[in-house]
Amino acid sequence: MATSSSGAVAAQATPSYLPLALIDKCIGSKIWIIMKGDKELVGTLRGFDDFVNMVLDDVTEYTFTSEGKQTTQLDSILLNGNNITMLVPGGQPPEE
Amino acid sequence: MSGSTAKRNPSDFLKQVLGRPVVVKLNNGTDYRGTLACLDGYMNIAMEQTEEYVDGKLKAKYGDAFLRGNNVLYICAQKTVKK
Amino acid sequence: MDTSQVEVPLDLIRLSLDEKVYVKCKGDRELTGKLHAFDQHLNMVLEAVEETVKTTYVDETDGEERVKRTKRTMEMLFVRGDSVILVSPPVRTHQS
Numbered sequence: 001m002a003t004s005s006s007g008a009v010a011a012q013a014t015p016s017y018l019p020l021a022l023i024d025k026c027i028g029s030k031i032w033i034i035m036k037g038d039k040e041l042v043g044t045l046r047g048f049d050d051f052v053n054m055v056l057d058d059v060t061e062y063t064f065t066s067e068g069k070q071t072t073q074l075d076s077i078l079l080n081g082n083n084i085t086m087l088v089p090g091g092q093p094p095e096e
Numbered sequence: 097m098s099g100s101t102a103k104r105n106p107s108d109f110l111k112q113v114l115g116r117p118v119v120v121k122l123n124n125g126t127d128y129r130g131t132l133a134c135l136d137g138y139m140n141i142a143m144e145q146t147e148e149y150v151d152g153k154l155k156a157k158y159g160d161a162f163l164r165g166n167n168v169l170y171i172c173a174q175k176t177v178k179k
Numbered sequence: 180m181d182t183s184q185v186e187v188p189l190d191l192i193r194l195s196l197d198e199k200v201y202v203k204c205k206g207d208r209e210l211t212g213k214l215h216a217f218d219q220h221l222n223m224v225l226e227a228v229e230e231t232v233k234t235t236y237v238d239e240t241d242g243e244e245r246v247k248r249t250k251r252t253m254e255m256l257f258v259r260g261d262s263v264i265l266v267s268p269p270v271r272t273h274q275s
Contacts, residue, residue, distance in 0.1 A: 163188075164265070
């Protein structure tokens with residue numbers, strides 16, 4: 001129904017899906033989270049809220065320091081959404 | 097919470113871990129281990145029998161501690177039974 | 180302290196009114212003093228305050244990094260909430 005010219009307007013008003021709908025699809029699978037600063041996490045996404053605070057299981061936390069990469073294993077966490085910059089579905093771990 | 101695959105939102109997680117031993121990591125890298133007494137929507141946290149770890153080393157103990165939410169990176173719950 | 184009355188984290192601070200508290204601030208600053216007033220931002224008024232500032236320096240004799248503690252006292256002090264990391268009633272608090 002929408003013509004190509006009005007398509008952009010229609011998309012603005014009702015986007016086909018919201019960014020958070022993509023994250024909702026990741027629930028139950030691995031996700032790679034890139035934080036502000038030198039930190040990344042990989043874990044199984046269990047849920048999230050409007051602030052993108054996230055519940056994650058079986059998490060590996062990577063901290064990049066001047067001495068190299070430091071990893072920490074965590075069972076189950078609530079991650080503060082405040083410092084998240086990027087989310088990558090699938091969650092390939094940071095390169096070796 | 098039925099299965100481990102059930103959807104678990106932040107508020108479900110917090111209900112689960114209230115009164116349980118947790119590790120709270122701050123943005124500056126400091127870890128606080130103790131019992132989660134309560135918390136609010138800002139992620140302000142009240143903890144009991146808190147131990148402060150800097151670079152993995154125990155630096156201080158607090159009977160009660162209030163942590164301001166803006167500094168919180170994550171709250172970690174330890175599984176009661178591993179695997 | 181009877182923590183059964185603590186339902187939200189700020190109750191812990193409320194119960195510390197007119198008591199001596201320990202405050203850990205950003206920038207390696209620590210304060211102890213009597214808590215006069217506070218608000219929801221954790222802005223605080225402290226009385227009879229001792230401030231300890233930790234600074235690191237390189238010892239010229241052996242090139243080792245050392246921590247220097249500088250203390251000073253203030254009769255009355257306002258602390259802006261955004262610099263606060265941790266607040267604890269110093270009863271049962273012991274530091275190594």
